[in-house]
Amino acid sequence: DTGVSQNPRHKITKRGQNVTFRCDPISEHNRLYWYRQTLGQGPEFLTYFQNEAQLEKSRLLSDRFSAERPKGSFSTLEIQRTEQGDSAMYLCASSRWGTQYFGPGTRLLVL
Amino acid sequence: TQLLEQSPQFLSIQEGENLTVYCNSSSVFSSLQWYRQEPGEGPVLLVTVVTGGEVKKLKRLTFQFGDARKDSSLHITAAQPGDTGLYLCAGTLTPSGAGSYQLTFGKGTKLSVIP
Numbered sequence: 001d002t003g004v005s006q007n008p009r010h011k012i013t014k015r016g017q018n019v020t021f022r023c024d025p026i027s028e029h030n031r032l033y034w035y036r037q038t039l040g041q042g043p044e045f046l047t048y049f050q051n052e053a054q055l056e057k058s059r060l061l062s063d064r065f066s067a068e069r070p071k072g073s074f075s076t077l078e079i080q081r082t083e084q085g086d087s088a089m090y091l092c093a094s095s096r097w098g099t100q101y102f103g104p105g106t107r108l109l110v111l
Numbered sequence: 112t113q114l115l116e117q118s119p120q121f122l123s124i125q126e127g128e129n130l131t132v133y134c135n136s137s138s139v140f141s142s143l144q145w146y147r148q149e150p151g152e153g154p155v156l157l158v159t160v161v162t163g164g165e166v167k168k169l170k171r172l173t174f175q176f177g178d179a180r181k182d183s184s185l186h187i188t189a190a191q192p193g194d195t196g197l198y199l200c201a202g203t204l205t206p207s208g209a210g211s212y213q214l215t216f217g218k219g220t221k222l223s224v225i226p
Contacts, residue, residue, distance in 0.1 A: 004153075031212065042115075042199050042216030043154070056213060091153050093214075098142050098161075098203060100214060102153035 002026060004103035006092050012109045013082055020078045021106045025094030032075050033100060034067055035091040036060065043091050049075060082110045114138060117200060117217035125225050127189055132198055132220045134183045140202035143183050144214070145174055148197040157185075190224045197221050 005024045013019050025032050030051050035043035046065070048056040051072040061067075064082075069075040079086055087110045093100040116135045124130055134143070142161040146154035158167050160176035160183065167174045171194075173186040183200055201214040 006153075033213065035214075040218065042201070042218050043214070044216070045213035048212055058213075093153075099144060099156065099159045101156060102146070105151075105153045107151065 004092055004094050004101055006090075006103040006106050008106060009104060010107050010109075012111065014111050015082060015084060017082055018078065018080045019082060019108065020076055021090055021092075021108075023075045023077070023092030023094075023103060025073070025075070025092070026096075026101060029094035029096050029101075030072070031095045031100075032069055033093040033095075034075070034077050035093065037089040037091055037105070038087075046077075079108075082108075084110050086110050114215045115200060115202060115217035117198075117220050119220060120218065121221050121223075123223040123225065124190055126191060130187050130190055130222070132185045132187075132222075134185075134200035134217055136181050136202065138202075138204060139180050140204060141180070143176055143180075143200060143202040145183070145185055146199045146201060148199060148219070154199055154201075187222075190222075192224045192226050195222055195224050 007022045032049045034046040036046055037043040045058050046061050047067050049069040052069050064080045067077045089105045089107050091102055091105045093102045118133045144159045145157040148154045158174045163178045163180045165176045171188045175184045197219045199216055199219045201216045
């Protein structure tokens, strides 16, 4: 199966620590998206890459968040100085055209 | 204000019953997707609709996109316990709006099918 993969699947960290998540999209998908989902809500858009260019960023993406896609393949999402409010499921999706396919997500818990 | 409103929020039915889930907006979407999500997992794509009035069938699931591309419905016939999950609708706004490529999600409908 060559779907979207995300690592790690779970992360527990202490407030103030930095965390980094990785997303490997479906091969040949040039578009990659990050979303955040909190309990009882649908996913909310964070940022979007077309190849290696970051073309859109949501206002949800504070300056503690940074995302990269250096070679237009995998992507990383880093959260610096984590806060308890960052606890959520972080989802990655990829697409070639309009329809997006999601990975299994990384569940973050900030203590 | 939620851009996409889903109803009902929760639905608990007996195996074999039929149900309809609704997704409504005041905005026009260029396309709309339905996903199903299990606890602790990512959303899994069920269908994409792009044409106003379009109807798509996937076994016991029937999806309809409104003529004005502002609403959609998901109908399940003879529900089974395996249909249990969170059903999410998500739309892409028309290209002339902001954020053309991002998906805007509803809060979802949590369906429980009791054996």
